[in-house]
Structures are given as C-alpha cells and as structure tokens.
Amino acid sequence: TGLAEFIAGIPKCELHVHIEGTLEPEMKFDFAERNDLVLPYADVAQLRAAYAFHDLPSFLKAYYEGMEVLLTEQDFYDLAWAYLARAHAQNVRYAEIFFDPQAHTSRGVSFDTVIRGLRRALMDAYRLLDLRAQLIMCFLRDLPAGYAMATLLESLPYKEWIVGVGLDSDEHGNPPSAFAAVFERARAEGYFLTMHCDVDQVNTTEHIRQCLAVIGVDRIDHGVNALDDPALHTEIARRGLGLTVCPISNRHVRGDLGHDALRRMLELGMRATVNSDDPAYFGGYVTENLLAVSEAAGLGEWEVLQLERNAFEIAWLPAGVRDHYL
C-alpha cells in the first residue's frame, strides 16, 4: 500500500530496543557453534517455534536463556552490528539501544567485554552507515537494588559511552521506588533516566506515579497504562515526557497492539513514539511496528510523521545535533 512505502521511506528514530532482544535464532546458532555450546533445539525452526509468549515472564525466560550464547567481545560486536545494519536498511537514522549488563556479569562475562563490543559496533555504524546510536544501560529490577548500584559504579569509567539508565525485567513486585537511590546517583553522574512501566503489569499505574513523583524520569518506556488515570496522563503531557510504545511487543504480552491507546496519546498531545522492544522475539523491527499500529489505529501519513517527530524531539541528543534530524 501507499502507507507501507511511505513508512519505509521516511527517516526513523528507534528509542526502545534491547540489544539482547535482537538475537535472531540464526545468530544464536552461529554464536553457539563458535563458542562450542550445544543448544537444546534441533534447528532454527524449532527454536523459533519455542517463541510462544503469552505474558512478560514467559518472554523473559526465553530472552535470558537466549543470551547465554553471548560470551566474547566479538559476540557483542556482531550482535549490535547486525541490528544496526538492519536498522539502517529500514532508514533508521538514530537509535538509543538498551543493554542489560547484569544479564551478562551474572554469568561471568565482564562489563568491559560487553560494552567494548557494543561500543565498537556503534562507532562503525556511525562511520560506515551514517547511523548515530547511543547506549542506555538497564538494571534488572528482579535483582537486588544493591546489585544495580554496584553495576552503576562499575559503569562510571565508561560514562562517556552511556547516555542514560533504564529499569527492565520482571516488574511484578519490583517498583521504581526500590531503585530510588540508584537513580538519584545515576542522575548525579549525568545519566538520563528512564524506566519500563510495562503494559498491564500489576500496579503499573502506581509505578508510573512513582516515576513522576519519586524518580523524576526523563522518559517512560511503554507507559500505556498512564491513560487509565487522568492525573498521570495530564502530568506526562504537561512535562512533555516521551513514551516509548512497542506495539508488536504489546500484542505478545497483552493481546493487542495498543493502537487505541496510541491514537489517544496523539490526541492528548503526548509525545508517543513507536518502537520494536525485542524484535527477534516478537517478530517486527521499527518499520513493521509502525505499519501494524498505523493500520490498526487508522493513522495517516501526517500522524506517522508526528510519531517520528516526537521520537527525534525526545531523543537524548544535544540540541545542535537534534536539529539536524527535525
């Protein structure tokens, strides 16, 4: 259709993608082979068939299991490079990429190994593809806050390579307030702040409230449930905070694309954006997400442009660099 061509052609910005969530089954087999690991799957098709998620915990189980093949700096380079090349092919001009250091340090892979591989891929993408990208370090909220703080301190020598910090993994029983001291220190170190407030998790609206009142986030990841409470969505709109909505991810963990929510956010003047989350697991990069949600919500070219304008506006870029994309 015309809209598909339009979406494919415009310059795009991705603000919510977990690099470990871009591990395609083919890559997983390659990494396993070169690291002398044997996967409990006969082939790519069988592995892909195991990607049947119905909620966040069932997704996370596959996600953490999947990344066990990532061991060397070259693995992290290759993973990030594959994503960046793919994003470039979709006309993504700027990306902010999450990584989960604790999902690797807890397995004995060093922080230095992870970040050097990722950083080298980002530098190559900038030089060779004219694709700018920055890293956001996420803390795993189902691990103790002390481990998050230790990870924050471990990151400080690499501060120039990290633009912000986030909070991901299983939200149930793991509220933002438990990480208030970690995020306060991160802010003091110059990091931007964001947190996942996943769709339809228990107490998500309370978590969004804490993000605003306790943490002082610069952005909210997902955040769709803010629409359930006028006090929340009014405050988000007033502050001009961005929301990184991930439609195909939504469909996997709660059954629909969140297209009605996205349309409402635009109507309310909220800075909603469309992103891919874990594209290798959910089956859609940014173009597919934009097309799916636009068709479901009945959005036209003007609204699609607004979504991308929102994304470049809330990107963690210096004003002079941002202007180049708007």
Ligand code: HPA
């Ligand atoms: N939610 C929470 N944790 C995650 C996600 C997500 O969508 N993706 C990777 N880790």
Ligand code: ZN
């Ligand atoms: Zn996410």
